[in-house]
Amino acid sequence: xxxxxxxxxxxxNLTLSENEKKEFEEQLSSVLGYIEKLNTLDTSGIEPTxxxxxxxxxxxxxxxxxxxxxxxxxxxxxxxxxxxxxxVPKLVDTTE
Amino acid sequence: MDITAFTLSxxxxxxxxxxxxxxxxxSEYLKRIESxxxxxxxFITIDSENALKKAKDLDNKxxxxxxxxxxxxxxxxxxxxxxxxxxxSRLLENYIPAYTSTAITRIEASGAISLGKLNHDAWxxxxxxxxxxxxxxxxxxxxEYVPGGSSSGSAAAVxxxxxxxxxxxxxxxxxxxxxxxxxxxxLKPTYGRVSRYGVIAMASSLDSIGHFTKNVEDSARVLxxxxxxxxxxxxxxxxxxxxxxxxxxxxxxxxIGIPKEFVSDGLSSDVKSVFEESIKTLERLGAKIEEVSLPxxxxxxxxxxxxQPSEVxxxxxxxxxxxxxxDRSTFGKEAKRRIMLGTYTLSSGYxxxxxxxxxxxxxxxxxxxxxxxxxxxxxxxxxSPTPPWKFGxxxxxxxxxxxxxxxxxxxxxxxxxGLALPAGFSTxxxxxxxxxxxxxxxxxxxxRTGYAFEQETKMYERNPNL
Numbered sequence: 001x002x003x004x005x006x007x008x009x010x011x012x013n014l015t016l017s018e019n020e021k022k023e024f025e026e027q028l029s030s031v032l033g034y035i036e037k038l039n040t041l042d043t044s045g046i047e048p049t050x051x052x053x054x055x056x057x058x059x060x061x062x063x064x065x066x067x068x069x070x071x072x073x074x075x076x077x078x079x080x081x082x083x084x085x086x087x088v089p090k091l092v093d094t095t096e
Numbered sequence: 097m098d099i100t101a102f103t104l105s106x107x108x109x110x111x112x113x114x115x116x117x118x119x120x121x122x123s124e125y126l127k128r129i130e131s132x133x134x135x136x137x138x139f140i141t142i143d144s145e146n147a148l149k150k151a152k153d154l155d156n157k158x159x160x161x162x163x164x165x166x167x168x169x170x171x172x173x174x175x176x177x178x179x180x181x182x183x184x185s186r187l188l189e190n191y192i193p194a195y196t197s198t199a200i201t202r203i204e205a206s207g208a209i210s211l212g213k214l215n216h217d218a219w220x221x222x223x224x225x226x227x228x229x230x231x232x233x234x235x236x237x238x239x240e241y242v243p244g245g246s247s248s249g250s251a252a253a254v255x256x257x258x259x260x261x262x263x264x265x266x267x268x269x270x271x272x273x274x275x276x277x278x279x280x281x282x283l284k285p286t287y288g289r290v291s292r293y294g295v296i297a298m299a300s301s302l303d304s305i306g307h308f309t310k311n312v313e314d315s316a317r318v319l320x321x322x323x324x325x326x327x328x329x330x331x332x333x334x335x336x337x338x339x340x341x342x343x344x345x346x347x348x349x350x351x352i353g354i355p356k357e358f359v360s361d362g363l364s365s366d367v368k369s370v371f372e373e374s375i376k377t378l379e380r381l382g383a384k385i386e387e388v389s390l391p392x393x394x395x396x397x398x399x400x401x402x403x404q405p406s407e408v409x410x411x412x413x414x415x416x417x418x419x420x421x422x423d424r425s426t427f428g429k430e431a432k433r434r435i436m437l438g439t440y441t442l443s444s445g446y447x448x449x450x451x452x453x454x455x456x457x458x459x460x461x462x463x464x465x466x467x468x469x470x471x472x473x474x475x476x477x478x479x480s481p482t483p484p485w486k487f488g489x490x491x492x493x494x495x496x497x498x499x500x501x502x503x504x505x506x507x508x509x510x511x512x513x514g515l516a517l518p519a520g521f522s523t524x525x526x527x528x529x530x531x532x533x534x535x536x537x538x539x540x541x542x543x544r545t546g547y548a549f550e551q552e553t554k555m556y557e558r559n560p561n562l
Contacts, residue, residue: 003440012409012439013416014432015425027494028437034495035398038453041460048455049462051301051331052511052536053288058330065327073194077420088418 003028099124100257100559104166104314107260111159118165122151122209125167129211129258132562135239136256138249140172140230141180141213150209161207162321169253169262172213173220174200175294179210183296184228185218187415187426197294198326199263199305206321211259215249218428219412220265220298222246223273223500226491227430235277236560237526241484244274247308251278254308255527256562261309261318265295267302268400269479269504272516276479276529279518279555280308281546283315285323286536287511289336293328299407302400302508311556312517312546316340319539333537340543347548348382350541352532353472357393358503364482370520370528371478374549378476381548388472390464393506395457400505401498402441402454409438433494458509465510465535474541475533477503483522507533515542518555 005025009016016024071084080087097116110116126144133139147167154165172182175193182188196204204210217227225233225248233248235241236256243252247264251274254262264271266284275282283306290305297303305322309315317340324337359371375385412435417423427435441450468475481502490497507514512533519530532542550556 003436005436008436008440008443011443012432012435013413013424014427014435016432020429020432024433024436027433028440030495031401031437031498032440035402035450038395038398038402038457041392041395041457043453043456043460046456046459048452049458050455052462053331053333055288055331055333060327069194074419076194077191079417079422086418 003032097124099128102260103310104163104260104317107166108159108164111165118151118154118209119148121165122147122167122211125211125259132256133258135234136236136252136562137231137233138215138253138256138258139169139212140182140184140215140249143179143210143212146179147209147211154207154209162317163203164207166208166261167211167259168203168208169212169214169250169259170200170210171216171247171250171262171264173216173265173296174263175296176200176210176213179213181213182230183219184216184230185426185428185431186229187421189422191420195294198291198328199295199322202321203263203318214253214262217246217248217430219296219408219431220246220267220270221408221430221434223269223497224248224485224490225274226487227428229428232487235484236562237278240486241526242277242487244277244480244484246270247274250308251275251280251282254278254280254310255560257559261307261314263305263307265298266304266306266508267298268404268508269501271306271308272479272504272514272529272531273501275308275516276531277484277527279527279558280310281312281315281518281556282306282308282516283319283539284507284514285319285539286513288331288333289513289537289539290319290322291326291329291332293326297411299404300411301407302404304508312515312543312550313343315515316343316543336537338540340540342540343543343547345544346382347378347545350383350474350545351472352378352383352385352545353388353468353475354385355390355393355468355475355477356387357390358477362481362502363478366483366522367478367481367528371530374476374519374530377549377552381552386472388468388475390468390506392457392460392464396461396506396509397499397502399454399457399461400501400509401437402450403458403509405434405438406442406451407438408434409442430494461506462510465512469535473534474538474545477531477533479503479516479529479531483526483528512536513539513542515546517546517550519553520555
C-alpha cells in the first residue's frame, strides 16, 4: 500500500520537508501494510462499536453551569491578538 | 527521613501524629527532585514556589481531607490554571491554561499538593518516552533503558521517590506499560469512570484518566477522589461512585482467566518466568486459574492503529496556532505521522475500508472480553511481551514500537479497566509487571486481587538506587 504523502500532508494542514516526505512515505506504507491483515477477517453484518459506555443522549437543562472565561483569560495564550480579539490569518482570497 | 518508603497512608498518619509538618515533607521531596532529576528528567516544570506556599497554608490547618498534604506530580497532558502545560510538545511550550482539569481540581481539593508537571511522549504518542520534545526520561532502575511510555515521567517520578503518586493517561497502554517497566502500580480505569475534562485529548473513544502509585491501596484511594461525573464530560457514568473497602477481603475462590493468546508466543523468557511465578502466587492465595480465549487479540494492534490515529488527526486539528500554541510546523515527527495516518484512513474513499472496518472489529474484540467474563471474574496477563528495552532500539522503526503495545491496546478498545502492578525482575534486574483486567466498573475486584498479590510479593518495598 503506497500513500500519497503530498496529498495527505495538504489535507492534514502540515508542511513536510523533503526528508520527512521520504521518511513518512516509507514508514506509513509499512504501517498500512501491517493493517492490511484486517482484511483477512470477514466483518459483514457486524455492527461497528464507536463507544463502549452504553450511554446515549446525555443532556442537561440549557442553563449557565458556572463562570465563563473572561475575555482576558481566553486570550491569554494567543500569539497574535488585536483589540481584545484573536487575530487570524486571512481565509478568503478576494483578489480573484 | 527516608521519603522513598512513604505511602499515602503513612504520610497521613505522620501528619495526624505531628511526626512531621507538610512543609518538611514537601521540602524533602523537592530536595530529592533537585538532587536526582537532572539525570532522570522526569519533570518538565517544577513548581516549588506554589508547593511550598500551599504546604505552609496546610500547616496552619487541621490535618483532614483524604489527601491532606500529599505531594504529587501531574502528567503534562492535564491542564493546570496558571501553570504551563506543554503536552511535552514544542507546539505548546508557552501555553498557560485558563482552567484546571477535573481530576486535578478534585485531587487538589482533597488536600494534595502538586510539585509540578511531568514529562512524557509528546501528545501521549509513544511507548518509550523517546518522543518527548523535552528530552528522554531515564528509567530509574537502569539509565540505559526506557521507562516505558507514554507516561514516562509519571512512572519514573513515582519509582524514583520524587512523589508518592502521579497522574497519567492511558489510551493504549500509556499507564500500564511504564508502570510495568518501573516497579510501580498503574491504574487504567474503566472508560468513563474519570472525567477527561481539561485533559489534552488524544483519541477520545479510548482515553482513560488514571494514576501511578507505589502500592494498590494508594491507587484505590486516588480513584475514590477522581471518579464520577463532573457535568463536563458526557461519557462519565452517572451511578459509579464507590469506596473500595473490600480491598482486604482476599481472593479465595476467585476465578482468574489467562487469555491464551496473550501468552502463546512472543513472550521473552524473563517475562514468561515472572508471569508463571505470579500464577503460582495467585493459586497459593486461593484463586482458581483457568485458560480463556480472546480470539481477536491478534487484530488488536492493527485495529488500534486505525482508530487511534484517526481520532488523533481530528483532535490535533484544533492546534492551528490561533487561540493558543505555536503553528503546526512545531509538531514533532510522531504527531505528524499519526496525523497523516489518521487523515489518510478517514479520507474520502477510504473511510469504510479502514475506520468502519476497525470499528466492526472493535465489536468483536469487546465481545471476546464479554464472553470471557461469563466464565471468569477477572483476567491476568503480562503487560509487555518484553522487559524494558534500551534507548534507540525501536526509535527508528514506528511499526516495531507500535507492536510493543500488543498486550495493552485491546483493553482500551473494549473500554475495560486494567491494573498493572510489580511482579518481579528480569535477569538483569529490570522491573517486570503483570496486569489484572476486569469487566466494566470492576475496579474493586482488581484492587482486591492486586492488594492480596502485593501483600504476598511485597515488590513495593524495592526501590532503585539513583
